[in-house]
Amino acid sequence: MDPLTIALAKGRTADSTIDLLHKTGIHFPDFTKDSRKLVFFSSDQSIKLIFVKAVDVCTYVDKGAADIGVVGKDNILESGADIYELLDLEIGKCKFSVAGPIDHPPLDEVSQLTVASKYPGVAEKFFKEKGIEVDLIKLNGSVELAPLIGMSDVIVDIVETGNTIRENGLKVMDDIEDISTRLIVNKSSFATKTKSIQYIIDQFRAGLE
Secondary structure, eight states: OOEEEEEEEETHHHHOOOOOOOOTTOOOOOTTTTTTOEEOOTTOOOOEEEOGGGGGGHHHHTTOOOOOOOOHHHHHHHOOOOOEEEEEEOOEEEEEEEEEEOOOOOGGGOOOEEEEOOHHHHHEEEHHHOOOOOEEEEEOOOHHHHTTTSSSSSEEEEESSSSHHHTTEEEEEEEEEEEEEEEEOOHHHHHHHHHHHHHHHHHHHHHOO
């Protein structure tokens, strides 16, 4: 039988995921945190890990290159991928939030905004539901700078402690959604490899307990 393929990104998420699997007796003997390899097999060859960029995990799962993915809810929401989201691994808890200058009026008092974000899809959906017309600016880093220099009115970003927001003279104006690491599954794989995938999900659950 072909191994189940799990896509994940290196870093804290990958380390926590592998630790969870280790707790349940699933080991990857060749894996080390500083390895440059992109593919690892479990001891019994039943699971293949592939390492990709976090923003690409959903694409690999959606297109069937991976059966399972471990990825943040932020990337799931932004990707719009047609996948199953089956388990919250409760890793990296934070929030999608709207932030702006201290003196910015409440969102329910505005009808139009310029919004900077790494996640334009999430931002567009949120403001559309609020009936606010937006001009979106896609940025890949330091989005807090945009309202400080007049590039945008507000930002949409991931907020964990809020320290970066406060240190840059901004305030959280609204929370959009809770974010954490989730287990996602390719729909076709779930239909054809149900037993194997359910076993992995059960192992993850056991590791969380």
